[in-house]
Amino acid sequence: MIDFLPNCTFPSTSPSGFVRGPNIRSTMDIIWSCTSIIIISTWSVLHLTVPPDIKPKSKLQVLRKEFYFFGRKISWMGVMLAFPEYLVGISTTNLFASWVNNQHLKELADADDVPWSLTHTTLANMGGIAIRFSDPGDRGVSGGQCQQSSVPGGLASTKEATNVVEERNRGISPTVAEVLQSPPQIEQMPYFIKEFQRNQEQHLAALGEIPWAPFKPHLALAINARPDTHGLWRSTEKYKAKHIAPLHGNIWILDSKQLALARRCGVIRKLPSIESNEIQDKSKSDGLMRLLALIQVLWLAIHLISRRIADIPSTPLEISTVAFSSCAFIIYMAEWPKPKDVGIPFYFDTSTTVSPATFATIARAAPISFLQTRRYYIPESVVHQVVDGRFEKKHIDRLMVLSSILSITAFGGIHLFAWGLEFPTSVEQLLWRMSALTVAIAPTISALLVLLESVLLQRTDKMSRWSVAVLAPLYLASRVYIMVESFRSLYFLPPQAFVSTWATNAPHFD
Secondary structure (H helix, E strand, C coil): CCCCCCCCCCCCCCCCCCCCCCCECCHHHHHHHHHHHHHHHHHHHCCCCCCCCCECCCHHHHHHHHHHHHHHHHHHHHHHHHCHHHHHHHHHHHHHHHHHHHHHHHHHHHHHCCCCCHHHHHHHHCCCEEEEECCHHHCCCCCCCCCHHHCCCCCCCHHHHHHHHHCCCCCCCCCHHHHHHCCCCHHHCCHHHHHHHHHHHHHHHHHCECCCCECHHHHHHHHHCCCCCCCCCCCHHHHHHHHHHHHCECEEECCHHHHHHHHHCCCCCCCCCCCHHHHHHHCCCCHHHHHHHHHHHHHHHHHHHHHHHCCCCCCHHHHHHHHHHHHHHHHHHHCCCCCCCCCCCEEEEECCCCCHHHHHHHHHCCCEECCCCCCCCCCCCEECCCCCCCCCHHHHHHHHHHHHHHHHHHHHHHHHHHCCCCCCCHHHHHHHHHHHHHHHHHHHHHHHHHHHHHHHHCCCHHHHHHHHHHHHHHHHHHHHHHHHHHHHHHHHCCHHHHECCHHHHCCCCC
């Protein structure tokens, strides 16, 4: 391994006056300046959903809980590092959903005389608003049915929803009255209920107690609910596990669309009254960390521009850092209204009896989860549906695809700025160019094919499977190569790449 040690001249007189920095930078200077930008940007840009409300009962559980929350943040930092364009698509789509739903919620809030803003709507989408149901013995007047005039476009009518939930699997599922009188043991419950409870217990039991528990009236509705398996939900068990199972407990954590429907259907008599300063008090947004991230990104941009003007080569790692920072900036702007690191949700009590039609309507409005399992709280990586009937689910899908296309094209296109840089070999240079083109073009082709199928055939499953099978391995291989080559090329940089510019003396953190 070649190890070069620069030898700089010291001032020969005293006082030495103003001493400039050396006109050379080291390999570690390049590495730390880039990795610091990536780490700070990733940490400051993530606005994770509200985690489960866990109450540890021992010091060991306290330790486990802290490790769980820290690991949760680290794991999503890894997702951000590996697939920033994926999070761009989700964050921009959810910003649109929040904006649309906020208009409906603002109307309801004005009628209820409670404060409401886009921050409240994003708080709901983060799982920050929890509806807590009282015990059956303490329940008051039953809530009303969800009328057609109260339900936004795209949702089933009362009659349709009632027919859906009243059709039972006779001989297998118990009736509502039977469940209320004598709740079945977990072994007797439907598979999706058993799996939900077991997965949740395995995931959270070691951390402490949670306030969620099975609730007999909702358990009866969940057992007897017939899922809507149209469109995306061709699998009955998937629909039940992701839409119905989270609602069979005493606590409902509803996103913005579900909250609007809960208000219109009478599950809650008015929207929760939360002052903006209460939300900000729970938010742990770190202004200093955001400022540091902004300073670092601006410094890198100025640094690369100055090198370009001076005709001094940059490095592939610096180009990759710019590509990553562009995605982080878009995510940061899309999630600007969201509170950050809210620890526990706002709880609001209700004694309303939920009707079968209302239960089916709210279950159908659940956010679309890309995870295989759901728990009672809202997970990461979900796409929220909109209340407005003008925007169907397919429009939300297309928006997410479009935003992902733009971010991926920008991400891959920025790597093309390294087209003329020197690489260890001509083969590696060619592979870099091909990989950058693949990252920029392959997902775009895939998305356009899916959109074409969606518009012409009103379906996306066949083309989605084909594009994933063919283009995904090529895309992933290109991403891995770019990541590896960004660091490998540092050992083979030309001497001019270590020449520093005036931007080195600009404020930044190595």
